[in-house]
Amino acid sequence: MESHEGAASGRDCVLDFSRLSLNTFNGDSVGDQRKKDTKQLYLNYNRLTSLPSSLSLFCNLEFLDISNNGLTTICEGITRLVKLKTLLAKNNRLNEFSLPKKFGSLQLEVLNFSGNRFEEIPLQCTKLVRLQSLSVGGNRLKSIPSEIESLPCLEMLYLGGNLISAIPPEVANLPRLTYLVLCDNRIQGVPPQLTRLHSLRSLSLHNNLLTYLPREILSLVHLQELSLRGNPLVVRFVKEMTYDPPSLLELAGRTIKSRNIPYFPHELPSNLLRYLDLASKCPNPKCAGVYFDSCVRQIKFVDFCGKYRLPLMHYLCSPECTSPCSSNPQSDAESEDEHSVQADRLQRVLLG
Known part of the structure; x- marks a missing residue:
């Protein structure tokens, strides 16, 4: 050998x-x-x-x-x-x-x-x-x-x-x-x-x-x-996001939560109490609403190291919240949508 x-x-x-x-x-x-x-x-x-x-x-x-x-x-x-x-x-x-x-x-x-x-x-x-x-x-x-x-x-x-x-x-x-x-x-x-x-x-x-x-x-x-x-x-760069109208249950829950209507454990069934605890606050700072099962999905781009934009998924309580959310002066990094961001600025982050 x-x-x-x-x-x-x-x-x-x-x-x-x-x-x-x-x-x-x-x-x-x-x-x-x-x-x-x-x-x-x-x-x-x-x-x-x-x-x-x-x-x-x-x-x-x-x-x-x-x-x-x-x-x-x-x-x-x-x-x-x-x-x-x-x-x-x-x-x-x-x-x-x-x-x-x-x-x-x-x-x-x-x-x-x-x-x-x-x-x-x-x-x-x-x-x-x-x-x-x-x-x-x-x-x-x-x-x-x-x-x-x-x-x-x-x-x-x-x-x-x-x-x-x-x-x-x-x-x-x-x-x-x-x-x-x-x-x-x-x-x-x-x-x-x-x-x-x-x-x-x-x-x-x-x-x-x-x-x-x-x-x-x-x-x-x-x-x-x-x-x-x-x-x-x-892959989805989702704008074709569907929005299902809230159910009567959700509408009632939203009203209780957004208006801070008081309720007590002995007044509601346990399953409704658990449901009310699942409320998620709308991320739009101009909206005081909440959502449970029905929400609007939206992709927003945020600044990445001052050079690129990163897509983040937002969940909003209604379609009306999409425009005000992007115009919020405290969210400048989120103010550009996918049509206003140049492809070459996204390439390294999204496709690199």
């Missing part, structure tokens, strides 16, 4: 066994001294179904690429690679049960599990306290564990191409997070807590199920890229 040794400085050694169609990697064929000197080891694009225990003899290994194989497990021996900083294991058959229990004890800084069969992010990964980059894209993830907040050094989190339906607020507890990629999922909302990500530069949310963005996202003043294409928020 011949290794392709790349350029290295001093006694550092790079061993490249990629694309050799190996059925197994025979680590014993490499001399003991070379094992100790090897800093980078490439075993990608082979037919490996498991890693040999001899892998642990590469005691100074810092970079390991085992991508594009047929691996279903990662052996316990990998936990003895105490200097390993980068592990690339893309496009294998790994899942949340494939990692050794002590995997979290590694000093990894870069971990790539994209293109595997993970339905959950293994909790061992949330114990990699030095991890700076985590990629688990193109898997079968349905959620992001709250334990993700245990990665204080994380700068890049790539979870695109999964089945994730929600962003847990714990993501906001990652102080160094700079790149957050959640495209091609099933996410329906963005938690306002994400505004605590003061280091965030790029947020990819395209091809999800978003219908609105929280106003708080405007406080992400360092955000340079926001990708929203392929969401109902953008």
Whole structure:
């Protein structure tokens, strides 16, 4: 078995066994001294179904690429690679049960599990306290564990191409997070807590199920890229919004709430008391009305970092509120509708 040794400085050694169609990697064929000197080891694009225990003899290994194989497990021996900083294991058959229990004890800084069969992010990964980059894209993830907040050094989190339906607020507890990629999922909302990500530069949310963005996202003043294409928020640019007239029940409830008519628990059935508690105030500052089930949906654009406009969904109590709302002098950032905003100003935010 011949290794392709790349350029290295001093006694550092790079061993490249990629694309050799190996059925197994025979680590014993490499001399003991070379094992100790090897800093980078490439075993990608082979037919490996498991890693040999001899892998642990590469005691100074810092970079390991085992991508594009047929691996279903990662052996316990990998936990003895105490200097390993980068592990690339893309496009294998790994899942949340494939990692050794002590995997979290590694000093990894870069971990790539994209293109595997993970339905959950293994909790061992949330114990990699030095991890700076985590990629688990193109898997079968349905959620992001709250334990993700245990990665204080994380700068890049790539979870695109999964089945994730929600962003847990714990993501906001990652102080160094700079790149957050959640495209091609099933996410329906963005938690306002994400505004605590003061280091965030790029947020990819395209091809999800978003219908609105929280106003708080405007406080992400360092955000340079926001990708929203392929969401109902953008696709519908909704002006064809239907408005169902309020029911008699709602009209009565609106009257009680807007006119502050007093009522007491012993006077009304419990279901009506619960209904009255569901009243939502109209966001139009010139309107004192409320709504329950019947409301007017409206897209308004607000200023984004002084350069772009972000679409936000408003829910108003009646069609008459749409014009006064936009003319409110205290809401200058909301005063432009979609016809008055130039396309090139929206492109980077909406389609980037």
